[in-house]
Amino acid sequence: MDCDGAPECHVGGTTSGDVKVDCTGADNCNVECTQTDSCEVDCADTKCQVTCPASGCEVTNCGADCTVVCGFQPQIPNGGAISCE
Secondary structure (H helix, E strand, C coil): CECCCCCEEEECCCCCCEEEEECCCCCEEEEECCCCCEEEEECCCCEEEEEECCCCEEEECCCCCEEEEECCEEECCECCEEEEC
């Protein structure tokens, strides 16, 4: 999913399969990957909230206003990248 130019980009918790989200150009990106097989999110240093599935996910370009939760545990970005496993 490409969120370019959208003021708000929301990927719901019922989304399944393999999910890739590019938050470039969005003011607020909210991705709920709780039911997905895999989840890759490019937060593009925007306001970004990502909820990862138990199987894990990849989050890149996670800036100052970025929150990632892996199995209810908040994660701290390491160089803007988070890998939940």
